Amino acid sequence: MKLSQIVHKFGCTVYTKDLYDPEKTIDFAFCSDLMSDALMIMSTVKDGETLRDSVLITGLTTNQSIRTAEMLDVEVVLLVRGKIPAEPVIELARESGIVLLGTNLTMFNVSGLMYQEGIQGISLHK
Amino acid sequence: MITLDRHFVIVPNDYNEAGKASSELKRTLKRMGFSRDLIKRVSVASYEAEINIVIHSLGGTADFKIIDDVIYLQFIDCGPGIPDIELAMQEGFSTANEVSRLNGFGAGMGLKNIKKAADDMILVSDCNGTVLKLKFYIREDDKNVG
Ligand SMILES: Nc1ncnc2c1ncn2[C@@H]1O[C@H](COP(=O)(O)OP(=O)(O)OP(=O)(O)O)[C@@H](O)[C@H]1O
Ligand SMILES: [Mg+2]
Numbered sequence: 001m002k003l004s005q006i007v008h009k010f011g012c013t014v015y016t017k018d019l020y021d022p023e024k025t026i027d028f029a030f031c032s033d034l035m036s037d038a039l040m041i042m043s044t045v046k047d048g049e050t051l052r053d054s055v056l057i058t059g060l061t062t063n064q065s066i067r068t069a070e071m072l073d074v075e076v077v078l079l080v081r082g083k084i085p086a087e088p089v090i091e092l093a094r095e096s097g098i099v100l101l102g103t104n105l106t107m108f109n110v111s112g113l114m115y116q117e118g119i120q121g122i123s124l125h126k
Numbered sequence: 127m128i129t130l131d132r133h134f135v136i137v138p139n140d141y142n143e144a145g146k147a148s149s150e151l152k153r154t155l156k157r158m159g160f161s162r163d164l165i166k167r168v169s170v171a172s173y174e175a176e177i178n179i180v181i182h183s184l185g186g187t188a189d190f191k192i193i194d195d196v197i198y199l200q201f202i203d204c205g206p207g208i209p210d211i212e213l214a215m216q217e218g219f220s221t222a223n224e225v226s227r228l229n230g231f232g233a234g235m236g237l238k239n240i241k242k243a244a245d246d247m248i249l250v251s252d253c254n255g256t257v258l259k260l261k262f263y264i265r266e267d268d269k270n271v272g
Pocket of ligand 1: 037205207214221235238
């Protein structure tokens with residue numbers, strides 16, 4: 001999916017307008033509110049391109065979701081259930097080069113819809 | 127030759143600053159042109175270790191060094207220490223409180239993740255504090271990529 005399709009279909013708010021590239025493609029996703037789960041699973045992906053084409057879907061609106069994405073080279077974070085990040089979190093995303101999006105959809109629903117669009121889940125690579 | 131030597135103070139329970147040292151480390155390694163894979167392993171391990179000091183300890187320090195072809199990370203904190211290291215290393219074991227869980231941590235995956243990422247890990251702990259030493263080897267194909 002193109003980032004612009006994600007934003008359009010799921011009614012996303014783009015919190016980091018200056019970093020937003022509508023043409024960026026997203027092929028993979030992982031969702032969790034526990035950052036160590038994301039760090040554990042996503043760091044087993046060997047191909048760096050995969051992570052760059054991934055989105056981290058989370059309900060965690062703190063700095064730590066941004067930091068986690070940064071450590072993993074994941075470039076897009078999608079906040080679910082209409083959670084609004086505080087200004088310093090948006091600022092950190094900007095500074096870290098992370099595109100920060102928000103949708104009113106729940107984690108399950110937005111994940112299901114993305115899956116239907118062909119976005120693959122990231123699973124543990126041994 | 128020493129090509130990196132940085133020292134950071136890690137403040138306990140400061141969830142806004144948590145991860146800052148690891149983030150700076152990552153940016154420095156990027157500037158130094160190492161491979162993505164190496165940088166990712168080092169930053170993920172560093173971040174987990176830094177967060178552990180923030181959420182489980184009374185505060186501590188992080189030291190990042192590169193000497194020749196080895197990256198050394200050292201984390202030292204002022205206690206209370208890990209009573210049973212073997213248990214702490216088990217996936218899913220966590221004593222993290224509600225506040226850290228609300229901040230996205232406490233899955234009990236961190237130490238395991240660190241061990242997997244690093245080429246070498248030494249964890250020493252008693253009631254005075256915990257010392258975590260990590261080593262990452264810089265291979266020829268990790269250099270001058272970025
Ligand atoms: N620096 C430390 N000081 C004291 N106890 C620690 C320290 N680091 C880890 N521990 C103990 O070891 C346990 C396991 O740590 P680990 O990093 O694997 O998981 P976690 O921090 O609880 O959760 P996660 O890392 O998945 O967010 C912790 O719950 C804690 O009891
Ligand atoms: Mg931990």
